[in-house]
Amino acid sequence: MDRITLRRPDDWHLHLRDGEMLKAVLPETARHFARAIIMPNLVPPVVTGAQAASYRDRILAALPEGMSFEPLMTLYLTEDTDPADVAAAHASGLVKAVKLYPAGATTNSHSGVRDFDKVRPVFETMAEIGLPLCTHGEVTAHEVDIFDREAVFIETVLDPIRRATPGLKVVMEHITTSDAVDYVAANETNLGATITTHHLMINRNHILVGGIKPHYYCLPVAKRASHQLALRKAATSGDARYFLGTDSAPHTDPNKEQACGCAGCFTATNTMALLAHVFEEENALDRLEGFTSLHGPAFYGLPVNEGTLTLAKGAARSLAGKLATGEGPVTQFDPGHPIEWDVVG
Template sequence: MYEKKITIIKPDDWHVHLRDGQILKKIIKYTGKFYKRAIIMPNLDNPIIRCSQAISYRNRILRSMNSNYKFEPLMTCYLTPSTTLKEIKLGFTKKIFIAAKLYLRDSTTNSKIGIKKINDIIHILEYMEKIGMPLLIHGEEIDKNIDVYDREAMFIENTLEPCRKKFPKLKIVLEHITTKESVEYVKEHDPKYLSATITPHHLMLNRNHMFFQGIQPYLYCLPLLKKKLHQQALRKVIATGDKHFFLGSDTAPHLHKNKINFFGYAGIFNAPSSLLCYVTVFEEMKALQYLQSFCSENGPRFYNVCINKETITLVKKPYKVLKKINIGKDIIVPFLAGKTLNWSLET
């Protein structure tokens, strides 16, 4: 018998790109509609590397949010070779930064000032382990000689495993995992110290979808969609209720002119439908009993924050995803634009 209505603790999104300026003002409400809190990625055009920048950006986010939504942005520090222990200590002890983000240089959008080698910040990681500050990782190797579909698995072997051996109690989130190898590796470790986020698009799609009836630039993201066997591994693990894994949509808006370009930008803007996508997958996997733990409980437990008290209700009612969002003279096209999902938010 199928559920007609589901009420769960209001979720948090543990991986969100909000951009800034006009884009921020237009898209922030879609995250606020579904989520109480969200971890805000720091890779802006002018990356968030200092506490003062994080405070200013947080204020811009709150000013842009729909006044009907009670929303808390959780800020992160963009790690660079020049990041200081003083900045990390100030940010974490004053609750300005909830975590620090590691981008290997040139691994994704706005990562040109990222870390070339993880050994460049050994002193930072040692201190973060000491104070219990989480490290968020875009886990892909950047060596051009490594096949693009193997970068995540090679990152675990070449970078993550040596790091964990050196810092076994460093709290790490391996973000937006996409492979069977990642699932198996994360499951081997204590969820107190290693967990992972999974996006709705990596649960719903595999790499065949990106090339169906011609290349589909709006399904281009990093890490890339992988083979069906990897998609199935992600779906299977969330259907077991495993506490290592939680919601991180990696919603990432880009203007149409930047997606459809000679060098198209990587990123999928799924905020208008992400929670509805997750419930769709859990229903397909006959695992709705684990929806709340994945969306609302596992993340707060890892970050040592309170689980939300509010609830949110989803109903079995068709929801048509909007086709576009106007941004000045350009547009942003959302994930599943124009398509109809079977679940809606109760109003």
């Protein structure tokens, strides 16, 4: 197979930032994706329905003429989040999920949750109205090794939350371990998981062998090759509980390439070509549409997109490149080897 046409895909985990960065990166997503779940970890974070509406207006104002794109808004969960505001924002059709960041887990997460008992009323309201909870699945305790933080989160935070609120729909975002894959396999109700492009392409050796590669550094950090293989198997399995969430996260090169660089991989530009490469390697091109275009809408209760996107296999090309933004250059994710697939229509 050297050509494939899919329903137009969606991205169920995306960072657009704000201001000049938003203006530069939005077209890179809107070129291929019809919709995206928009992360709320701005500075200050998007905490209320009114703030989400304002952010949505700024996104639509930044969309270039002739492009169509629907931002699916989320709220940033804090210990002061008002359940009534969450319910109203959902009822209006504006907010499609609430995002849980354990405090200090990743970029702009310091306003996140420390005491999970304080947000239990929000979880109960969300379960009643069918609003999904999107989780950044890592604990932040210093004594827990960074490569173990996802597994510990599942055991000590996620599973207790789900047992206490059994009707709550949960998306385990950007899973990185076989532990997460096993947990999804064991829980068939009200649970989905997104997998990123870069976690399908790299493991921790790619970050560290031959010198540190700052543009491969992300959170959750890439794990062993065995975990990468488990993610590939899950993504290409056809199981509807897995769907694409790129976690595409732009940072300027000066912020990535410093003594304490930012976490995030900017994959929006080349995600579809990279996924075609991965799915072909796994002999699963016939399941690419499910992962990118069908499973996510089914989980969120939204219609499948009407438009299509076509990929074709051609001459091998390098994906190395930079995106110019008003804040500085952003390096696009490059797997370090040529890719033969590209979006052609």
